[in-house]
Amino acid sequence: MAASVQFSTSYFLPTKPSSSKRLTTLSAAAIPKLNGFFPCSVVCCSYSNGREPDPQVEDAVKSVDRLLEQKRKAQLSSRIASGEFTVQQNGFPSLLRNGLSKLGVPQEVLGFLFSWVDTAEDYQRIPEAKGIISAIRNEAFFIPLYELYLTYGGIFRLMLGPKSFLIVSDPSIAKHILRDNSKAYSKGILAEILDFVMGKGLIPADGEVWRVRRRAIVPALHQKYVAAMINLFGQATYRLCEKLDAAASDGEDVEMESLFSRLTLDIIGEAVFNYDFDSLTNDTGIVEAVYTVLREAEDRSVSPIPFWEIPIWKDISPKQRKVASALQLINETLDDLIARCKRMIEEEELQFHEEYMNEQDPSILHFLLASRDDVTSKQLRDDLMTLLIAGHETSAAVLTWTFYLLSKEPGILSKLQHEVDSVLGDRFPTIEDMRRLKYTSRVVSESLRLYPQPPVLIRRSVEDDILGQYPIKRGEDIFVSIWNLHRCPNHWEDAEKFNPERWPLDGPNPNETNQNFSYLPFGGGPRKCVGDMFASFENIVAVAMLVRRFNFQMAIGAPPVGMTTGATIHTTEGLKMTVTRRTKPPIVPTLEMPTVKIDSSSTIPGMEPMLSQKDEVPSARS
Numbered sequence: 063m064a065a066s067v068q069f070s071t072s073y074f075l076p077t078k079p080s081s082s083k084r085l086t087t088l089s090a091a092a093i094p095k096l097n098g099f100f101p102c103s104v105v106c107c108s109y110s111n112g113r114e115p116d117p118q119v120e121d122a123v124k125s126v127d128r129l130l131e132q133k134r135k136a137q138l139s140s141r142i143a144s145g146e147f148t149v150q151q152n153g154f155p156s157l158l159r160n161g162l163s164k165l166g167v168p169q170e171v172l173g174f175l176f177s178w179v180d181t182a183e184d185y186q187r188i189p190e191a192k193g194i195i196s197a198i199r200n201e202a203f204f205i206p207l208y209e210l211y212l213t214y215g216g217i218f219r220l221m222l223g224p225k226s227f228l229i230v231s232d233p234s235i236a237k238h239i240l241r242d243n244s245k246a247y248s249k250g251i252l253a254e255i256l257d258f259v260m261g262k263g264l265i266p267a268d269g270e271v272w273r274v275r276r277r278a279i280v281p282a283l284h285q286k287y288v289a290a291m292i293n294l295f296g297q298a299t300y301r302l303c304e305k306l307d308a309a310a311s312d313g314e315d316v317e318m319e320s321l322f323s324r325l326t327l328d329i330i331g332e333a334v335f336n337y338d339f340d341s342l343t344n345d346t347g348i349v350e351a352v353y354t355v356l357r358e359a360e361d362r363s364v365s366p367i368p369f370w371e372i373p374i375w376k377d378i379s380p381k382q383r384k385v386a387s388a389l390q391l392i393n394e395t396l397d398d399l400i401a402r403c404k405r406m407i408e409e410e411e412l413q414f415h416e417e418y419m420n421e422q423d424p425s426i427l428h429f430l431l432a433s434r435d436d437v438t439s440k441q442l443r444d445d446l447m448t449l450l451i452a453g454h455e456t457s458a459a460v461l462t463w464t465f466y467l468l469s470k471e472p473g474i475l476s477k478l479q480h481e482v483d484s485v486l487g488d489r490f491p492t493i494e495d496m497r498r499l500k501y502t503s504r505v506v507s508e509s510l511r512l513y514p515q516p517p518v519l520i521r522r523s524v525e526d527d528i529l530g531q532y533p534i535k536r537g538e539d540i541f542v543s544i545w546n547l548h549r550c551p552n553h554w555e556d557a558e559k560f561n562p563e564r565w566p567l568d569g570p571n572p573n574e575t576n577q578n579f580s581y582l583p584f585g586g587g588p589r590k591c592v593g594d595m596f597a598s599f600e601n602i603v604a605v606a607m608l609v610r611r612f613n614f615q616m617a618i619g620a621p622p623v624g625m626t627t628g629a630t631i632h633t634t635e636g637l638k639m640t641v642t643r644r645t646k647p648p649i650v651p652t653l654e655m656p657t658v659k660i661d662s663s664s665t666i667p668g669m670e671p672m673l674s675q676k677d678e679v680p681s682a683r684s
């Protein structure tokens with residue numbers, strides 16, 4: 063069990079600081095208190111409301127940032143020099159090497175001098191970072207991992223009390239774990255923590271269960287299905303536009319993070335099991351139940367003691383009882399939906415085929431039942447819950463951070479608006495627009511680079527293996543840090559900069575293959591996200607429709623936007639924005655949408671790069 067440390071293992075991972083200790087502001091005073099582990103450069107913080115930035119104030123802020131950065135680096139260097147993080151290796155050569163290192167001899171020189179020792183040993187030992195529990199307790203877990211990565215490199219061992227974790231930030235090691243030798247790795251602690259909500263659903267499942275369920279579920283997200291979803295994305299986003307329009311009229315600021323969460327919940331409910339949560343307008347019992355369960359998953363992943371496993375606790379703790387009844391309500395609702403869908407299928411005359419889709423109910427559930435998939439009702443519920451959570455939190459987080467980034471870069475926002483104006487005008491987006499909205503797609507890709515959802519992937523070795531030059535034993539818990547891969551200063555020019563232009567518009571959509579595992583927004587290998595194309599289009603539609611109609615700025619007096627993690631990267635205090643209409647009267651999409659004829663025998667133009675990503679997971683389908 064993942065006890066004793068503050069690791070999150072929800073959906074895919076880490077951590078949420080305990081609420082009382084959350085990092086909420088990035089004040090100059092706060093930084094030194096964080097034991098020098100706070101990388102100013104990677105923490106977002108909004109000082110202005112984005113309206114009329116005062117250049118003098120901005121310069122002053124930048125120079126304070128620079129000074130703090132220097133101070134932080136100096137503190138870290140002195141801690142490293144003191145031996146606090148030094149690898150404990152046996153023998154005189156290691157001692158000598160460490161000693162020379164402390165005297166300031168560069169690593170390249172040491173590497174050369176001691177190469178004879180290294181070759182004399184079969185393998186090197188993985189560098190170890192120790193004694194940082196207090197440093198990481200107060201902040202989102204992946205942030206200090208970035209700093210340690212800059213110090214220790216692409217693979218190191220993090221010792222936290224009795225537990226140790228391997229932190230991987232090297233693209234070739236990530237590729238080895240996720241793709242080339244993926245059969246040697248399981249989901250480890252992730253599966254343990256998520257058991258109560260996802261059971262043996264696709265994300266936590268391993269081995270034969272995973273293989274069978276992946277083979278059943280992947281075909282449900284076929285091209286025709288994804289094309290049909292574009293309309294759903296447009297309708298749901300339009301409902302959000304109406305809400306924002308009312309706020310713009312009333313001059314009220316809006317908290318966008320929770321609105322994005324509701325938008326994506328509404329979408330995924332319809333897409334997975336044809337259920338309209340209508341959470342943008344209602345707070346029904348089922349919506350509350352879903353959020354109760356999601357929050358519980360996050361809380362469990364950061365709890366030092368697994369209270370929920372104590373039999374009596376489950377019955378007396380009001381919180382656990384609430385979780386149990388929320389789960390019961392969700393399960394009953396799912397059972398009803400499954401029964402309703404079965405009745406529909408009995409009445410329909412459609413023949414099941416590869417791109418089967420019921421126009422009235424194109425949901426994944428309908429596809430699975432119509433395929434006569436041989437599955438228990440418990441397994442089916444686990445799969446549906448997994449898809450619901452996987453597709454909800456991630457997309458909401460992507461939209462939140464995309465709009466945060468856009469609010470800081472008015473130039474990028476107006477370039478984006480220019481593209482949307484000329485491609486879409488006032489109509490709803492269609493599947494063909496997905497290939498035309500190239501800049502919009504780059505904006506989303508770049509947002510996913512800076513804020514990957516989840517920031518870290520979890521694995522456990524189930525066999526002995528060799529990672530880079532290091533042998534590892536079975537049973538190692540491993541975190542592959544996408545955050546680090548996406549911000550590696552050696553790989554990315556101006557790694558911290560939000561720069562959609564880094565992806566040429568005439569080039570392919572960036573993915574893990576064409577970026578050689580330095581960019582992994584949807585993972586890679588056989589366990590790559592099954593909803594990558596769905597999610598990409600969902601985000602493109604939402605971004606395009608929103609920026610077409612509104613300008614977004616940080617609200618005056620909005621709290622600084624800090625990061626914390628649950629399943630994905632959340633803001634610490636929401637994303638409070640002022641939304642203004644771009645033109646008057648408000649633009650609403652035309653209701654005569656061009657009908658899209660889908661030729662199921664051919665590839666939809668512009669979708670090839672994304673589709674080819676899917677083709678790279680043959681083991682999932684074979």
Ligand code: HEM
Nearest residue numbers: 264265452453456457515519583584585589591592593597
């Ligand atoms: C922008 C939105 C999304 C992002 C960033 C995202 C990201 C990811 C990542 C990184 C993984 C790999 C996890 C790992 O290797 O441990 C993953 C897996 C998965 N995702 Fe997504 N996802 C998104 C949306 C969706 C949607 C919309 C769905 C469903 C419709 C979905 C369903 C899944 C499932 C089922 C898996 C597990 C696949 C397996 O283990 O075989 N995701 N996702």
